[in-house]
Amino acid sequence: MQDFLKQLPKAELHLHIEGTLEPELMMALAERNGVTLPYASVEEVRRAYDFADLSAFLELYFLGMSVLRHEADFEDLAMDYLRRAHAEGVVHVEMHVDPQAHLARGVPLETVLNGLERARERAARELDISTALILAFLRDKPVEEAMQLLEAVEPYRERFAAVGLDSAELGHPPGRFAEVFQCARQMGLACVAHAGEEGPPAYIREALEQLQVCRVDHGVRCLEDPGLVETLRERGIVLTVCPLSNVSLKVVERLAEHPLPRLLEAGLRLTLSSDDPAYFGGGMLDNFAACREAFGWGEATFRQLAANAIDEAFMTEARRSELQARLADC
Ligand code: HPA
Numbered sequence: 001m002q003d004f005l006k007q008l009p010k011a012e013l014h015l016h017i018e019g020t021l022e023p024e025l026m027m028a029l030a031e032r033n034g035v036t037l038p039y040a041s042v043e044e045v046r047r048a049y050d051f052a053d054l055s056a057f058l059e060l061y062f063l064g065m066s067v068l069r070h071e072a073d074f075e076d077l078a079m080d081y082l083r084r085a086h087a088e089g090v091v092h093v094e095m096h097v098d099p100q101a102h103l104a105r106g107v108p109l110e111t112v113l114n115g116l117e118r119a120r121e122r123a124a125r126e127l128d129i130s131t132a133l134i135l136a137f138l139r140d141k142p143v144e145e146a147m148q149l150l151e152a153v154e155p156y157r158e159r160f161a162a163v164g165l166d167s168a169e170l171g172h173p174p175g176r177f178a179e180v181f182q183c184a185r186q187m188g189l190a191c192v193a194h195a196g197e198e199g200p201p202a203y204i205r206e207a208l209e210q211l212q213v214c215r216v217d218h219g220v221r222c223l224e225d226p227g228l229v230e231t232l233r234e235r236g237i238v239l240t241v242c243p244l245s246n247v248s249l250k251v252v253e254r255l256a257e258h259p260l261p262r263l264l265e266a267g268l269r270l271t272l273s274s275d276d277p278a279y280f281g282g283g284m285l286d287n288f289a290a291c292r293e294a295f296g297w298g299e300a301t302f303r304q305l306a307a308n309a310i311d312e313a314f315m316t317e318a319r320r321s322e323l324q325a326r327l328a329d330c
């Protein structure tokens, strides 16, 4: 089964590139850039990864990324992850990036975006991994800041497939960003948003109605509202579910209690992703294997999840056909 899961062509639709920063690279970049971290060793960094909730995680996530300063750091970060993903049978990766978090530290937009662009080109050439970039807005920051960021990325418009919404969810409903998302749509960008991870089903509804998202990141709390489940099913909206993330951030206590089997039974279109693999205990293959272990799913279920991701990905139709053919062959 592990062999099957590894060779299954997996597309990852929900990943924060800053969340792929492994402790080893964090320490190496801290040294290279003269950044002081409150950790003496890689082991100490790992020991700190015991999160009470999303906010507790975000504190360390923003601290960790303080070692990223130069274009080469962003290139190394992304290449490091894409190489690991390649070894796990991942063929396509869509990465959220949080420019506001870097701008606030004085790192210019072009440094972040040029570094990631170099990695994306190399991944396509060296690893045959296709990628897409998602411009994420920090939902706990002012709407005006998001609008300014959207204007600032205009010269880089072609590098992005979509806009997204992340960071602390509770108390930050998506509807506040309706105008920003409307402008993004006018620029030809697709829309996705985190909703229903820690936040209530009403946030998922808002993301659908006010942000007009084509996918919902997480969305696992939709089950609390049967009418919403019906809407999601009717419209074929994909939920990008991140099993190990949900355990790590205490959305569920144990994977065996995760709503994934009930979401499937409800006829929803699901995909599996790793979210922040360096912080949540594993990449794509670990997430797939953990689901196999917890739910006993057979090959057909994993095939369907992999197919949903390929069908729903931001990629050229030629690439989609190629990956669909690879999936049919495996
Ligand atoms: O898991 C997450 N949830 C919300 N925002 C985030 N930003 C990085 N990771 C996450």
Ligand SMILES: [Zn+2]
Pocket: 014, 015, 016, 166, 194, 217, 275
């Ligand atoms: Zn996420």
